[in-house]
Amino acid sequence: MAKEEYRIIEAEAVVPYELALGGTVSNFFDYLKEEKIMGKRCRKCSRVLVPPRSFCPRCFEEMDEWVEVGQEGVVETWVYINMPFYGQVIKVPYVSAQIRLDGSDSGLTHLIAGFDLTNVNKVREIVKLGGRVKAVWSKEKKGNILDIAYFEPVK
Amino acid sequence: MGRAVAVIGTGQTKHGRRPDVSYPDMVREVIMVALEDAGITLKDVDGVVHGTMPSMMEGVSSTHLYFAEAIGAVGKPIMKVETCGSTGQSIAHCGFFWVASGMADIVLVVGSEKMNEGDSQATMTTVFDPYFQRVFAAGAPGTFTMQCMEWMYRFKIPEDKGREAAAMVSVSNHDNAMDNPYAHIRMKVTMDDVKNSRIVTYPVRLLDVCPSSDGACAVIFASEEKAKKICKKPAWIKGVGFRGEESFFGESDKSIWPSATEAAQEAYRQAGIKDPLKELDVAEIYNPFTYQEMIFCECFGFCPRGEAPDYVLKGTFKKGGELPCCPSGGTLCTNPIGATGLIRLAETVLQVTGKAGARQVEGAKIALSHAMGGVDQFNGVTIVSSNL
Numbered sequence: 001m002a003k004e005e006y007r008i009i010e011a012e013a014v015v016p017y018e019l020a021l022g023g024t025v026s027n028f029f030d031y032l033k034e035e036k037i038m039g040k041r042c043r044k045c046s047r048v049l050v051p052p053r054s055f056c057p058r059c060f061e062e063m064d065e066w067v068e069v070g071q072e073g074v075v076e077t078w079v080y081i082n083m084p085f086y087g088q089v090i091k092v093p094y095v096s097a098q099i100r101l102d103g104s105d106s107g108l109t110h111l112i113a114g115f116d117l118t119n120v121n122k123v124r125e126i127v128k129l130g131g132r133v134k135a136v137w138s139k140e141k142k143g144n145i146l147d148i149a150y151f152e153p154v155k
Numbered sequence: 156m157g158r159a160v161a162v163i164g165t166g167q168t169k170h171g172r173r174p175d176v177s178y179p180d181m182v183r184e185v186i187m188v189a190l191e192d193a194g195i196t197l198k199d200v201d202g203v204v205h206g207t208m209p210s211m212m213e214g215v216s217s218t219h220l221y222f223a224e225a226i227g228a229v230g231k232p233i234m235k236v237e238t239c240g241s242t243g244q245s246i247a248h249c250g251f252f253w254v255a256s257g258m259a260d261i262v263l264v265v266g267s268e269k270m271n272e273g274d275s276q277a278t279m280t281t282v283f284d285p286y287f288q289r290v291f292a293a294g295a296p297g298t299f300t301m302q303c304m305e306w307m308y309r310f311k312i313p314e315d316k317g318r319e320a321a322a323m324v325s326v327s328n329h330d331n332a333m334d335n336p337y338a339h340i341r342m343k344v345t346m347d348d349v350k351n352s353r354i355v356t357y358p359v360r361l362l363d364v365c366p367s368s369d370g371a372c373a374v375i376f377a378s379e380e381k382a383k384k385i386c387k388k389p390a391w392i393k394g395v396g397f398r399g400e401e402s403f404f405g406e407s408d409k410s411i412w413p414s415a416t417e418a419a420q421e422a423y424r425q426a427g428i429k430d431p432l433k434e435l436d437v438a439e440i441y442n443p444f445t446y447q448e449m450i451f452c453e454c455f456g457f458c459p460r461g462e463a464p465d466y467v468l469k470g471t472f473k474k475g476g477e478l479p480c481c482p483s484g485g486t487l488c489t490n491p492i493g494a495t496g497l498i499r500l501a502e503t504v505l506q507v508t509g510k511a512g513a514r515q516v517e518g519a520k521i522a523l524s525h526a527m528g529g530v531d532q533f534n535g536v537t538i539v540s541s542n543l
Protein backbone atom coordinates (compact mmCIF):
# COMPACT_ATOMS: atom_id res chain seq x y z
CA MET A 1 0.00 0.00 0.00
CA ALA A 2 1.45 3.37 -0.97
CA LYS A 3 1.91 5.88 1.83
CA GLU A 4 -0.80 8.25 0.64
CA GLU A 5 -3.28 5.38 0.70
CA TYR A 6 -3.18 4.93 4.48
CA ARG A 7 -6.75 5.33 5.60
CA ILE A 8 -7.98 7.52 8.42
CA ILE A 9 -11.26 8.30 10.14
CA GLU A 10 -12.05 11.95 10.79
CA ALA A 11 -12.97 12.55 14.42
CA GLU A 12 -13.78 15.56 16.51
CA ALA A 13 -14.42 16.10 20.20
CA VAL A 14 -16.17 19.41 20.91
CA VAL A 15 -17.30 19.80 24.50
CA PRO A 16 -18.72 23.06 25.92
CA TYR A 17 -17.72 24.01 29.46
CA GLU A 18 -18.93 26.48 32.07
CA LEU A 19 -15.89 27.01 34.27
CA ALA A 20 -16.60 28.63 37.66
CA LEU A 21 -14.44 31.70 38.31
CA GLY A 22 -14.71 31.64 42.09
CA GLY A 23 -14.77 34.74 44.28
CA THR A 24 -11.24 36.03 43.80
CA VAL A 25 -11.22 35.91 40.00
CA SER A 26 -14.78 37.33 39.84
CA ASN A 27 -13.74 40.27 42.01
CA PHE A 28 -10.59 40.87 39.94
CA PHE A 29 -12.68 41.09 36.77
CA ASP A 30 -15.21 43.39 38.52
CA TYR A 31 -12.31 45.71 39.44
CA LEU A 32 -11.16 45.67 35.80
CA LYS A 33 -14.58 47.06 34.83
CA GLU A 34 -13.72 50.04 37.08
CA GLU A 35 -10.31 50.26 35.38
CA LYS A 36 -8.51 49.15 38.51
CA ILE A 37 -5.87 46.40 38.56
CA MET A 38 -5.99 44.66 41.91
CA GLY A 39 -3.67 42.05 43.36
CA LYS A 40 -3.73 40.12 46.59
CA ARG A 41 -1.07 40.23 49.28
CA CYS A 42 -0.05 37.19 51.28
CA ARG A 43 0.03 38.01 55.00
CA LYS A 44 2.75 35.44 55.53
CA CYS A 45 5.33 36.07 52.75
CA SER A 46 4.10 39.62 51.88
CA ARG A 47 4.15 38.92 48.15
CA VAL A 48 1.56 40.72 46.01
CA LEU A 49 0.29 38.50 43.21
CA VAL A 50 -1.38 39.69 40.02
CA PRO A 51 -3.47 37.87 38.86
CA PRO A 52 -4.72 37.47 42.42
CA ARG A 53 -5.11 34.04 44.03
CA SER A 54 -7.50 32.87 46.70
CA PHE A 55 -4.47 31.31 48.46
CA CYS A 56 -0.71 31.76 48.29
CA PRO A 57 0.80 28.93 46.23
CA ARG A 58 3.99 28.92 48.31
CA CYS A 59 2.61 29.43 51.85
CA PHE A 60 -0.73 27.68 51.22
CA GLU A 61 -2.32 30.47 53.30
CA GLU A 62 -5.56 32.19 52.39
CA MET A 63 -5.02 35.54 50.64
CA ASP A 64 -7.68 38.02 51.67
CA GLU A 65 -5.96 41.42 51.42
CA TRP A 66 -6.66 43.27 48.18
CA VAL A 67 -4.02 45.77 47.01
CA GLU A 68 -4.26 48.07 44.00
CA VAL A 69 -1.17 47.88 41.81
CA GLY A 70 0.11 50.26 39.17
CA GLN A 71 -1.20 50.37 35.62
CA GLU A 72 2.37 50.64 34.43
CA GLY A 73 5.06 48.02 34.71
CA VAL A 74 8.22 46.45 33.36
CA VAL A 75 8.48 43.94 30.50
CA GLU A 76 10.08 40.82 32.00
CA THR A 77 9.96 38.94 28.73
CA TRP A 78 7.97 38.83 25.51
CA VAL A 79 7.38 36.80 22.37
CA TYR A 80 6.31 37.70 18.85
CA ILE A 81 3.69 35.22 17.69
CA ASN A 82 3.02 34.80 14.02
CA MET A 83 1.97 31.17 14.14
CA PRO A 84 -1.71 30.35 13.65
CA PHE A 85 -3.30 27.27 15.23
CA TYR A 86 -6.75 25.82 15.84
CA GLY A 87 -8.82 27.73 18.39
CA GLN A 88 -6.45 30.73 18.62
CA VAL A 89 -8.26 33.73 20.14
CA ILE A 90 -5.98 36.65 19.18
CA LYS A 91 -5.32 37.36 15.52
CA VAL A 92 -1.67 36.94 14.49
CA PRO A 93 0.77 38.59 14.52
CA TYR A 94 0.72 39.60 18.19
CA VAL A 95 3.14 40.14 21.08
CA SER A 96 2.56 38.18 24.31
CA ALA A 97 4.52 39.36 27.34
CA GLN A 98 5.11 38.96 31.04
CA ILE A 99 4.56 42.34 32.67
CA ARG A 100 5.54 43.04 36.27
CA LEU A 101 3.20 45.86 37.29
CA ASP A 102 4.50 48.41 39.79
CA GLY A 103 3.79 47.02 43.26
CA SER A 104 3.36 43.41 42.09
CA ASP A 105 5.70 40.49 42.75
CA SER A 106 4.68 38.35 39.77
CA GLY A 107 4.51 38.69 36.01
CA LEU A 108 1.09 39.17 34.37
CA THR A 109 0.63 37.61 30.94
CA HIS A 110 -0.84 40.08 28.45
CA LEU A 111 -0.42 41.71 25.05
CA ILE A 112 1.87 44.54 24.01
CA ALA A 113 0.32 46.42 21.10
CA GLY A 114 -0.80 49.82 19.85
CA PHE A 115 1.62 50.03 16.92
CA ASP A 116 2.27 48.30 13.59
CA LEU A 117 2.96 44.64 14.37
CA THR A 118 3.51 43.30 10.86
CA ASN A 119 7.33 43.38 10.86
CA VAL A 120 9.18 41.60 13.67
CA ASN A 121 12.32 43.71 13.22
CA LYS A 122 10.36 46.95 13.64
CA VAL A 123 8.59 45.44 16.66
CA ARG A 124 11.98 44.66 18.21
CA GLU A 125 12.88 48.35 18.04
CA ILE A 126 9.74 49.23 20.01
CA VAL A 127 9.35 46.36 22.53
CA LYS A 128 12.30 46.15 24.93
CA LEU A 129 13.11 43.74 27.74
CA GLY A 130 13.12 45.82 30.89
CA GLY A 131 11.17 48.54 29.09
CA ARG A 132 8.10 50.16 30.61
CA VAL A 133 4.54 49.62 29.40
CA LYS A 134 1.14 51.00 30.40
CA ALA A 135 -2.37 49.49 30.37
CA VAL A 136 -4.79 50.58 27.63
CA TRP A 137 -8.41 49.84 28.53
CA SER A 138 -11.11 48.40 26.29
CA LYS A 139 -14.04 50.79 25.91
CA GLU A 140 -16.57 48.02 26.34
CA LYS A 141 -15.96 45.90 29.45
CA LYS A 142 -16.94 42.24 29.41
CA GLY A 143 -15.60 41.14 32.76
CA ASN A 144 -12.61 39.21 31.46
CA ILE A 145 -8.85 39.68 31.05
CA LEU A 146 -9.37 41.48 27.72
CA ASP A 147 -11.01 44.41 29.54
CA ILE A 148 -7.38 45.53 29.48
CA ALA A 149 -7.11 45.80 25.70
CA TYR A 150 -3.31 45.63 25.76
CA PHE A 151 -0.23 47.30 27.19
CA GLU A 152 1.56 49.98 25.17
CA PRO A 153 5.19 51.05 25.49
CA VAL A 154 5.67 54.21 27.59
CA LYS A 155 7.54 56.80 25.56
CA MET B 156 15.61 4.82 48.03
CA GLY B 157 13.85 1.54 49.03
CA ARG B 158 14.99 -1.68 47.34
CA ALA B 159 17.58 -1.54 44.57
CA VAL B 160 15.91 -1.32 41.16
CA ALA B 161 17.34 -2.05 37.71
CA VAL B 162 16.24 -1.52 34.15
CA ILE B 163 16.42 -4.90 32.41
CA GLY B 164 15.02 -4.00 29.01
CA THR B 165 14.06 -1.11 26.75
CA GLY B 166 12.22 -0.71 23.48
CA GLN B 167 11.52 2.05 21.00
CA THR B 168 9.41 2.21 17.87
CA LYS B 169 10.69 3.80 14.73
CA HIS B 170 9.67 7.38 15.47
CA GLY B 171 8.32 9.83 12.91
CA ARG B 172 5.06 9.97 11.00
CA ARG B 173 3.30 6.66 11.58
CA PRO B 174 0.07 6.63 9.56
CA ASP B 175 0.92 3.01 8.76
CA VAL B 176 -0.30 1.80 12.16
CA SER B 177 -3.26 2.50 14.43
CA TYR B 178 -2.32 3.97 17.80
CA PRO B 179 -2.90 0.74 19.80
CA ASP B 180 -0.88 -1.26 17.26
CA MET B 181 2.00 1.21 17.57
CA VAL B 182 1.91 0.77 21.34
CA ARG B 183 1.89 -3.03 21.09
CA GLU B 184 4.86 -2.81 18.71
CA VAL B 185 7.03 -1.26 21.41
CA ILE B 186 5.91 -3.70 24.12
CA MET B 187 7.05 -6.61 21.95
CA VAL B 188 10.48 -5.01 21.44
CA ALA B 189 10.99 -4.32 25.16
CA LEU B 190 9.87 -7.81 26.25
CA GLU B 191 12.25 -9.36 23.75
CA ASP B 192 15.10 -7.11 24.86
CA ALA B 193 14.54 -8.14 28.50
CA GLY B 194 14.05 -11.78 27.58
CA ILE B 195 10.75 -12.08 29.47
CA THR B 196 7.08 -12.54 28.59
CA LEU B 197 3.98 -10.68 29.74
CA LYS B 198 3.42 -13.45 32.32
CA ASP B 199 6.49 -12.16 34.21
CA VAL B 200 5.11 -8.62 34.46
CA ASP B 201 3.45 -7.69 37.77
CA GLY B 202 2.03 -4.32 36.76
CA VAL B 203 1.92 -1.73 33.98
CA VAL B 204 2.37 2.06 34.07
CA HIS B 205 1.28 4.10 31.05
CA GLY B 206 1.51 7.77 30.17
CA THR B 207 0.73 10.20 27.37
CA MET B 208 0.09 13.89 26.89
CA PRO B 209 -3.35 15.20 27.93
CA SER B 210 -6.03 13.04 26.32
CA MET B 211 -6.95 15.88 23.98
CA MET B 212 -3.77 15.09 22.07
CA GLU B 213 -4.88 11.50 21.53
CA GLY B 214 -8.57 12.15 20.74
CA VAL B 215 -9.58 9.34 23.10
CA SER B 216 -10.01 9.83 26.84
CA SER B 217 -8.28 7.56 29.37
CA THR B 218 -5.77 6.24 26.91
CA HIS B 219 -4.47 3.66 29.38
CA LEU B 220 -7.91 2.01 29.25
CA TYR B 221 -8.11 2.25 25.46
CA PHE B 222 -4.65 0.71 25.28
CA ALA B 223 -5.14 -1.82 28.09
CA GLU B 224 -4.76 -4.76 25.70
CA ALA B 225 -1.96 -3.17 23.70
CA ILE B 226 0.15 -2.49 26.80
CA GLY B 227 -0.40 -6.01 28.10
CA ALA B 228 -2.41 -4.86 31.11
CA VAL B 229 -5.34 -7.26 30.87
CA GLY B 230 -5.55 -9.08 34.18
CA LYS B 231 -2.90 -6.84 35.79
CA PRO B 232 -2.79 -3.72 37.92
CA ILE B 233 -2.55 -0.61 35.75
CA MET B 234 -1.59 2.97 36.53
CA LYS B 235 -1.75 6.08 34.37
CA VAL B 236 0.41 9.12 35.05
CA GLU B 237 0.27 12.32 33.04
CA THR B 238 2.47 15.38 33.57
CA CYS B 239 2.59 16.76 30.03
CA GLY B 240 6.13 16.73 28.60
CA SER B 241 7.59 15.29 31.78
CA THR B 242 5.25 12.28 31.58
CA GLY B 243 8.09 10.00 30.46
CA GLN B 244 10.11 10.69 33.61
CA SER B 245 7.00 10.56 35.82
CA ILE B 246 6.02 7.09 34.59
CA ALA B 247 9.63 5.90 34.95
CA HIS B 248 9.65 7.13 38.54
CA CYS B 249 6.35 5.29 39.18
CA GLY B 250 7.82 2.07 37.83
CA PHE B 251 10.84 2.62 40.07
CA PHE B 252 8.69 3.38 43.15
CA TRP B 253 6.54 0.31 42.53
CA VAL B 254 9.52 -2.05 42.47
CA ALA B 255 11.54 -0.18 45.14
CA SER B 256 8.57 -0.46 47.53
CA GLY B 257 8.63 -4.24 47.28
CA MET B 258 5.05 -4.37 46.02
CA ALA B 259 6.12 -5.64 42.59
CA ASP B 260 9.17 -7.40 41.15
CA ILE B 261 8.81 -6.56 37.47
CA VAL B 262 6.98 -3.49 36.15
CA LEU B 263 6.46 -2.52 32.53
CA VAL B 264 6.43 1.23 31.84
CA VAL B 265 5.23 2.58 28.51
CA GLY B 266 4.92 6.10 27.11
CA SER B 267 3.35 6.87 23.76
CA GLU B 268 2.20 9.67 21.51
CA LYS B 269 0.80 10.28 18.07
CA MET B 270 1.51 13.95 17.58
CA ASN B 271 0.42 13.94 13.96
CA GLU B 272 -3.16 12.82 14.48
CA GLY B 273 -4.43 15.91 16.34
CA ASP B 274 -3.39 19.54 16.66
CA SER B 275 -0.44 19.66 19.04
CA GLN B 276 -0.18 23.44 19.53
CA ALA B 277 -3.95 23.74 20.09
CA THR B 278 -3.78 20.93 22.66
CA MET B 279 -0.82 22.51 24.42
CA THR B 280 -2.61 25.85 24.60
CA THR B 281 -5.33 24.17 26.71
CA VAL B 282 -2.64 23.39 29.30
CA PHE B 283 -2.75 27.10 30.28
CA ASP B 284 -5.30 28.26 32.87
CA PRO B 285 -8.59 29.31 31.21
CA TYR B 286 -8.99 32.67 33.02
CA PHE B 287 -5.79 34.62 32.53
CA GLN B 288 -3.14 33.06 30.33
CA ARG B 289 -4.82 30.88 27.72
CA VAL B 290 -6.01 33.60 25.31
CA PHE B 291 -2.43 34.89 24.98
CA ALA B 292 -0.71 31.53 24.84
CA ALA B 293 0.82 30.05 21.72
CA GLY B 294 1.66 26.49 22.62
CA ALA B 295 5.24 25.46 23.26
CA PRO B 296 6.97 28.10 21.06
CA GLY B 297 5.31 30.97 22.93
CA THR B 298 6.37 29.67 26.34
CA PHE B 299 9.90 28.53 25.49
CA THR B 300 10.70 31.70 23.59
CA MET B 301 9.64 33.89 26.50
CA GLN B 302 11.85 31.79 28.74
CA CYS B 303 14.94 32.01 26.54
CA MET B 304 14.52 35.78 26.10
CA GLU B 305 14.27 36.20 29.88
CA TRP B 306 17.36 34.02 30.40
CA MET B 307 19.53 35.91 27.90
CA TYR B 308 18.44 39.26 29.33
CA ARG B 309 19.03 38.18 32.94
CA PHE B 310 22.57 36.95 32.32
CA LYS B 311 23.41 39.65 29.76
CA ILE B 312 24.09 37.07 27.06
CA PRO B 313 24.54 39.04 23.83
CA GLU B 314 21.91 38.06 21.30
CA ASP B 315 24.51 37.11 18.69
CA LYS B 316 26.32 34.84 21.11
CA GLY B 317 23.08 33.15 22.18
CA ARG B 318 22.19 32.70 18.52
CA GLU B 319 25.59 31.21 17.66
CA ALA B 320 25.51 28.77 20.58
CA ALA B 321 21.89 27.73 19.89
CA ALA B 322 22.85 27.04 16.26
CA MET B 323 25.71 24.85 17.48
CA VAL B 324 23.31 22.95 19.76
CA SER B 325 21.12 22.31 16.71
CA VAL B 326 24.03 21.18 14.52
CA SER B 327 25.34 18.90 17.26
CA ASN B 328 21.94 17.27 17.90
CA HIS B 329 21.30 16.79 14.19
CA ASP B 330 24.76 15.25 13.76
CA ASN B 331 24.05 12.89 16.64
CA ALA B 332 20.65 11.86 15.23
CA MET B 333 22.46 10.57 12.14
CA ASP B 334 23.85 7.83 14.43
CA ASN B 335 20.44 6.96 15.87
CA PRO B 336 18.29 4.54 13.82
CA TYR B 337 15.20 5.46 15.89
CA ALA B 338 15.46 9.24 15.35
CA HIS B 339 12.70 11.04 13.47
CA ILE B 340 14.74 13.80 11.81
CA ARG B 341 17.96 12.48 10.35
CA MET B 342 19.66 15.13 8.26
CA LYS B 343 22.89 17.09 8.37
CA VAL B 344 22.47 20.78 9.03
CA THR B 345 25.06 23.56 9.03
CA MET B 346 25.35 26.62 11.26
CA ASP B 347 24.09 28.74 8.36
CA ASP B 348 21.13 26.42 7.75
CA VAL B 349 20.02 26.96 11.35
CA LYS B 350 20.64 30.71 11.37
CA ASN B 351 18.80 31.19 8.08
CA SER B 352 15.86 28.88 8.76
CA ARG B 353 12.36 30.34 9.03
CA ILE B 354 11.52 32.33 12.17
CA VAL B 355 8.98 30.48 14.33
CA THR B 356 8.86 32.87 17.31
CA TYR B 357 11.80 35.31 17.23
CA PRO B 358 14.65 34.57 17.96
CA VAL B 359 13.67 30.90 17.67
CA ARG B 360 13.91 29.47 14.16
CA LEU B 361 12.63 26.27 12.61
CA LEU B 362 15.88 24.35 13.17
CA ASP B 363 15.85 25.39 16.84
CA VAL B 364 12.60 23.45 17.27
CA CYS B 365 11.73 19.74 17.59
CA PRO B 366 9.44 17.96 15.13
CA SER B 367 5.99 16.53 15.93
CA SER B 368 6.60 12.79 16.12
CA ASP B 369 4.58 9.63 16.50
CA GLY B 370 6.25 6.96 18.58
CA ALA B 371 6.39 4.92 21.76
CA CYS B 372 8.94 3.73 24.27
CA ALA B 373 8.83 0.96 26.88
CA VAL B 374 11.17 0.31 29.80
CA ILE B 375 11.10 -2.70 32.12
CA PHE B 376 12.03 -2.26 35.79
CA ALA B 377 13.03 -5.19 38.02
CA SER B 378 14.07 -5.89 41.58
CA GLU B 379 17.71 -6.72 42.31
CA GLU B 380 16.94 -10.42 42.69
CA LYS B 381 15.03 -10.67 39.40
CA ALA B 382 17.46 -8.43 37.53
CA LYS B 383 20.47 -10.53 38.54
CA LYS B 384 18.64 -13.68 37.47
CA ILE B 385 17.28 -12.41 34.14
CA CYS B 386 19.67 -9.78 32.85
CA LYS B 387 23.39 -10.01 32.03
CA LYS B 388 23.92 -6.26 32.15
CA PRO B 389 21.26 -4.29 33.98
CA ALA B 390 21.34 -0.52 34.46
CA TRP B 391 20.77 0.51 38.08
CA ILE B 392 18.62 3.44 39.14
CA LYS B 393 20.81 5.57 41.43
CA GLY B 394 18.67 8.66 41.91
CA VAL B 395 15.31 10.17 40.97
CA GLY B 396 14.21 13.77 41.41
CA PHE B 397 10.99 15.48 40.45
CA ARG B 398 9.77 19.00 41.23
CA GLY B 399 6.88 21.24 40.18
CA GLU B 400 6.17 24.93 40.36
CA GLU B 401 3.19 27.28 40.00
CA SER B 402 1.04 27.14 36.86
CA PHE B 403 1.44 30.88 36.35
CA PHE B 404 4.44 31.42 34.12
CA GLY B 405 5.14 34.84 35.64
CA GLU B 406 5.35 33.67 39.23
CA SER B 407 8.67 31.81 39.34
CA ASP B 408 12.01 32.80 37.88
CA LYS B 409 12.25 30.82 34.65
CA SER B 410 15.78 32.05 33.88
CA ILE B 411 17.06 29.91 36.78
CA TRP B 412 14.14 27.45 36.62
CA PRO B 413 13.77 26.29 40.25
CA SER B 414 12.02 22.97 39.49
CA ALA B 415 14.75 21.84 37.06
CA THR B 416 17.50 22.87 39.46
CA GLU B 417 15.93 21.19 42.49
CA ALA B 418 14.95 17.98 40.66
CA ALA B 419 18.59 17.51 39.63
CA GLN B 420 19.88 18.32 43.12
CA GLU B 421 17.52 15.72 44.60
CA ALA B 422 18.70 13.04 42.15
CA TYR B 423 22.38 13.98 42.72
CA ARG B 424 21.92 13.76 46.48
CA GLN B 425 20.56 10.22 46.19
CA ALA B 426 23.25 9.19 43.72
CA GLY B 427 26.04 10.86 45.71
CA ILE B 428 27.04 13.12 42.83
CA LYS B 429 28.90 16.29 43.83
CA ASP B 430 30.40 17.53 40.56
CA PRO B 431 28.05 16.52 37.74
CA LEU B 432 30.29 17.81 34.92
CA LYS B 433 33.12 15.55 36.05
CA GLU B 434 31.15 12.59 37.42
CA LEU B 435 28.51 12.13 34.71
CA ASP B 436 29.59 10.45 31.47
CA VAL B 437 26.57 11.38 29.37
CA ALA B 438 23.32 13.34 29.67
CA GLU B 439 20.04 12.99 27.80
CA ILE B 440 18.34 16.34 28.32
CA TYR B 441 14.79 17.11 27.24
CA ASN B 442 15.61 19.77 24.65
CA PRO B 443 12.55 20.51 22.47
CA PHE B 444 14.19 23.88 21.73
CA THR B 445 17.92 24.57 21.39
CA TYR B 446 17.97 27.44 23.90
CA GLN B 447 16.31 25.19 26.52
CA GLU B 448 19.21 22.74 26.37
CA MET B 449 21.54 25.54 27.50
CA ILE B 450 19.25 26.65 30.34
CA PHE B 451 19.08 23.03 31.53
CA CYS B 452 22.88 22.63 31.44
CA GLU B 453 23.02 25.51 33.92
CA CYS B 454 20.17 24.18 36.10
CA PHE B 455 21.87 20.78 36.26
CA GLY B 456 25.16 22.35 37.40
CA PHE B 457 27.15 21.46 34.26
CA CYS B 458 28.37 25.08 34.14
CA PRO B 459 27.81 28.37 35.98
CA ARG B 460 24.64 30.41 35.33
CA GLY B 461 24.79 32.42 32.14
CA GLU B 462 27.83 30.56 30.82
CA ALA B 463 26.19 27.68 28.92
CA PRO B 464 26.76 29.42 25.56
CA ASP B 465 30.52 29.57 26.29
CA TYR B 466 30.61 25.88 27.19
CA VAL B 467 28.58 24.98 24.09
CA LEU B 468 30.86 27.04 21.85
CA LYS B 469 33.99 25.36 23.24
CA GLY B 470 32.43 21.93 22.60
CA THR B 471 31.96 20.68 26.19
CA PHE B 472 28.60 19.06 25.41
CA LYS B 473 29.36 17.73 21.92
CA LYS B 474 30.12 14.12 21.14
CA GLY B 475 33.73 13.66 22.28
CA GLY B 476 33.42 16.62 24.68
CA GLU B 477 33.75 16.49 28.44
CA LEU B 478 30.04 15.72 28.97
CA PRO B 479 28.25 14.67 25.76
CA CYS B 480 24.62 15.83 25.80
CA CYS B 481 21.98 14.03 23.80
CA PRO B 482 24.11 11.61 21.71
CA SER B 483 20.73 10.29 20.48
CA GLY B 484 19.98 13.59 18.74
CA GLY B 485 17.70 14.43 21.63
CA THR B 486 14.16 15.68 21.78
CA LEU B 487 15.23 18.23 19.19
CA CYS B 488 15.20 15.50 16.52
CA THR B 489 12.46 13.21 17.92
CA ASN B 490 9.49 14.24 20.05
CA PRO B 491 6.54 11.88 20.57
CA ILE B 492 5.86 13.79 23.79
CA GLY B 493 4.33 11.14 26.09
CA ALA B 494 7.23 8.83 25.19
CA THR B 495 10.00 11.44 25.03
CA GLY B 496 11.04 11.55 28.69
CA LEU B 497 11.12 7.75 28.77
CA ILE B 498 13.21 7.68 25.58
CA ARG B 499 15.72 9.89 27.41
CA LEU B 500 15.93 7.26 30.17
CA ALA B 501 16.08 4.36 27.69
CA GLU B 502 18.94 6.07 25.85
CA THR B 503 20.96 6.47 29.06
CA VAL B 504 20.31 2.79 29.85
CA LEU B 505 21.70 1.86 26.42
CA GLN B 506 24.71 4.09 27.11
CA VAL B 507 25.68 2.65 30.51
CA THR B 508 25.13 -0.93 29.29
CA GLY B 509 27.24 -0.40 26.18
CA LYS B 510 24.33 -1.06 23.82
CA ALA B 511 24.04 2.36 22.16
CA GLY B 512 25.56 1.32 18.83
CA ALA B 513 26.95 4.14 16.69
CA ARG B 514 25.87 6.72 19.27
CA GLN B 515 27.74 5.01 22.12
CA VAL B 516 29.79 7.31 24.35
CA GLU B 517 32.92 5.24 24.97
CA GLY B 518 33.08 3.79 28.47
CA ALA B 519 29.91 5.50 29.75
CA LYS B 520 29.08 4.29 33.26
CA ILE B 521 26.85 6.91 34.81
CA ALA B 522 24.26 9.04 33.05
CA LEU B 523 21.52 11.59 33.61
CA SER B 524 18.15 11.62 31.85
CA HIS B 525 15.52 14.32 32.14
CA ALA B 526 12.17 15.65 30.98
CA MET B 527 10.17 18.85 31.49
CA GLY B 528 6.44 19.48 31.23
CA GLY B 529 3.55 21.92 31.58
CA VAL B 530 3.89 25.67 31.16
CA ASP B 531 7.58 25.43 32.14
CA GLN B 532 6.20 23.83 35.27
CA PHE B 533 7.56 20.33 35.97
CA ASN B 534 10.97 18.72 35.77
CA GLY B 535 12.05 15.13 36.38
CA VAL B 536 15.58 13.69 36.48
CA THR B 537 16.84 10.08 36.72
CA ILE B 538 20.43 8.91 37.23
CA VAL B 539 21.41 5.42 36.00
CA SER B 540 24.67 3.55 36.48
CA SER B 541 26.28 0.35 35.27
CA ASN B 542 27.17 -0.36 38.93
CA LEU B 543 24.76 -1.43 41.64
Ligand SMILES: [Zn+2]
Nearest residue numbers: 042045056059
Ligand atom coordinates in the same frame (compact mmCIF):
# COMPACT_ATOMS: atom_id res chain seq x y z
ZN1 LIG C 1 2.78 33.55 50.82
